[in-house]
Amino acid sequence: MKIFPIFVLLAFSIFSLGYAESYDATMAEWTNLLPAIPETGQSAVFTAKISASYRRMPLSVVFRSCNKTFAVSLKDDGAHGDEKAGDGIFGCVFPAQNEPGYWFCFVAAGASNQPQTFSIPQTFAVSPKNIEYRAIWADLWNQGFLTPEQARQFVQTARQGNFNAIIVQVRKVGDAAYNSRIEPRSSNIKDSSYDPLKYIIDLAHDTSGGKKRLEVHAWVVVYRIHKGNAKDGLPRSPHILGKHPEWASKNLAGELFVENSVCLDPGIPGVTDYNISVFEDIVSRYDVDGINFDYIRYQARGWGYNAIALQRFRKLYNRKDTPNARDPQWLEFQREQVTHFLRKAYIRLTAIKPNLKVSVCTIGWGDIPGGDFTRTDAYAGGVQDWNEWQRLQILDVNFRMGYKNQSNPQHKNQFINWTRFSLGHQYFRLSPIGLGAYLNSTEGTLSQIDYARQKGADGFGYYCYNEPAKNTKPTSSYYQAFAKKAFPIWADVPPLAWKESNPNGSLAGIVRRGGQPLDGAIVSLPEIKMSAKTDGTGFYAFIGVPTGKFKIAVNGKTVGTREIQASRISYFDIKY
Numbered sequence: 001m002k003i004f005p006i007f008v009l010l011a012f013s014i015f016s017l018g019y020a021e022s023y024d025a026t027m028a029e030w031t032n033l034l035p036a037i038p039e040t041g042q043s044a045v046f047t048a049k050i051s052a053s054y055r056r057m058p059l060s061v062v063f064r065s066c067n068k069t070f071a072v073s074l075k076d077d078g079a080h081g082d083e084k085a086g087d088g089i090f091g092c093v094f095p096a097q098n099e100p101g102y103w104f105c106f107v108a109a110g111a112s113n114q115p116q117t118f119s120i121p122q123t124f125a126v127s128p129k130n131i132e133y134r135a136i137w138a139d140l141w142n143q144g145f146l147t148p149e150q151a152r153q154f155v156q157t158a159r160q161g162n163f164n165a166i167i168v169q170v171r172k173v174g175d176a177a178y179n180s181r182i183e184p185r186s187s188n189i190k191d192s193s194y195d196p197l198k199y200i201i202d203l204a205h206d207t208s209g210g211k212k213r214l215e216v217h218a219w220v221v222v223y224r225i226h227k228g229n230a231k232d233g234l235p236r237s238p239h240i241l242g243k244h245p246e247w248a249s250k251n252l253a254g255e256l257f258v259e260n261s262v263c264l265d266p267g268i269p270g271v272t273d274y275n276i277s278v279f280e281d282i283v284s285r286y287d288v289d290g291i292n293f294d295y296i297r298y299q300a301r302g303w304g305y306n307a308i309a310l311q312r313f314r315k316l317y318n319r320k321d322t323p324n325a326r327d328p329q330w331l332e333f334q335r336e337q338v339t340h341f342l343r344k345a346y347i348r349l350t351a352i353k354p355n356l357k358v359s360v361c362t363i364g365w366g367d368i369p370g371g372d373f374t375r376t377d378a379y380a381g382g383v384q385d386w387n388e389w390q391r392l393q394i395l396d397v398n399f400r401m402g403y404k405n406q407s408n409p410q411h412k413n414q415f416i417n418w419t420r421f422s423l424g425h426q427y428f429r430l431s432p433i434g435l436g437a438y439l440n441s442t443e444g445t446l447s448q449i450d451y452a453r454q455k456g457a458d459g460f461g462y463y464c465y466n467e468p469a470k471n472t473k474p475t476s477s478y479y480q481a482f483a484k485k486a487f488p489i490w491a492d493v494p495p496l497a498w499k500e501s502n503p504n505g506s507l508a509g510i511v512r513r514g515g516q517p518l519d520g521a522i523v524s525l526p527e528i529k530m531s532a533k534t535d536g537t538g539f540y541a542f543i544g545v546p547t548g549k550f551k552i553a554v555n556g557k558t559v560g561t562r563e564i565q566a567s568r569i570s571y572f573d574i575k576y
Contacts, residue, residue, distance in 0.1 A: 130490070133494060134162065134460060135399070136463075137168075137169070138167070140169040141188070142466035144168070146196070158214060161479035161482060163214070163462070164214060168197065168216065169220075170282065171218075174239050174241065177196045180278070183238070215289040215357075217289060218288045220294065222295050224261050224262075230260075234256070247264050247270065250303070251305060252302060252325065266298065266309075267304055267306060272536070275341065279345060290359055290396075291356065293361065298334055312519060316333065317329050331381075339394075346358050347506065347543070351569055357396045358394075360397075362398055364376075364403075365378065366414065373425075396430065396499070397429065398422070398431045400418065400431060402433050403436030404418075406440050419433060434460070435462050437462055438469070442472075459491075505568045505569070508540065508541035509539075511523060511534050512576065516538075517539075518538050519535070520533055521533065521555055522556075525550045
């Protein structure tokens, strides 16, 4: 029998001493038993408890402090103050170090006749003082980088505020704040000789004179494609709605506009491929560190009734009627369409740039009743199944938009509930908490930062630069004062160890029957119990596949085998 690694991660912060919480029970339940974080030059005992299901497995742990890396073994031998050997408590001693801020990662390997060593999938910061995401969004609607002068001020202010990543909106409504080969130039950029994206990348990546390097993520709005009034109609070519008005999403009454917006319909295969072509153009020509997907969802419940999408739905589910907005099959179909896009985008964009960080702005509307994600608006409204996206590993960073007013008791409680859920269901991906700073006083935002750090958050996304606090204008002095309280020292961005040393690979391809793409086919790797549906173009993909040679099946019928290599995308087109 083939033995595969079980990767187990634990995250906590210096603010969470004495706090105990179980993490995703589908992988393993870890409890933090650490009594204290060692200060510089001190040693300390570290212990962690693993659930009974995984006891007696050999464990290794890697600690990283600044540029140093060292490894130790963890033993379940009763020698760490636990009651007896085999009780699931593992421990080791932190060696004395000269730098604060330890990093750690656990790798649990199943027992076998030939013990195996597995690569480290991920690391998390023990202390938020020197390792955590501190990203800040700047939109195209307001000042930020509309001119070279604004861009210089924005980058300087971000550095002074000890932010380490800037997320700049380069596509707001089917337009481009860069020199696009596909979409028209944004009307907000007046100087035709100015390339905002290139200019801000050059500024942010410039480390001369001791300046800190800032990551740059290209923020793109995926499906909301037009803002305007219904009476004015749709934009003309070269805008995509001028070329393909039939791609617009509709409600059940056939209307195109919702909240003065028009969206591309996720259920149309051509929309997926068009959007990805736009994002490939960015990633292939600009030195971006990441791409940030926003409005990666249906605009609202009750939309998606495009004729092309409806035809696909009826064929896939063998129906002739028009479903209502709460029809379970209709909602399942809608969730799948957005998932199809993200899976395909992840494969195609990382094929161009393997180290690209694919991030998503995910919603946490309302509350999460009983901690059940399937009862949330994100899921039940047919908009975003982002918990599944993380499980499928088709994103790297989940900026969950925790946009809650801290002064509102109901919102405060919702922020707590969503934060706990997000950090308990990471599936080995980063989950910085998106802060709706524009909704809050400075004190309210600081309170949310403190709480998220207590729970082990991987950092924060700050929305937004243009309004850093409610009714507050962006100034260098404000951000410096904020940094003294929230980000007193510089922090490095958490690394994505699954990209730096990935023990797994990916598999992708197209399924065709009679020369035509097969929509909705179930492709599986039966030996490791992985499966995925094809999209409207016949595309399928698996991310995070263990290395080895595996059988591939379509709708339960074996169609071939494929060798999966570490850190590689293997392609296998199928004639079914």
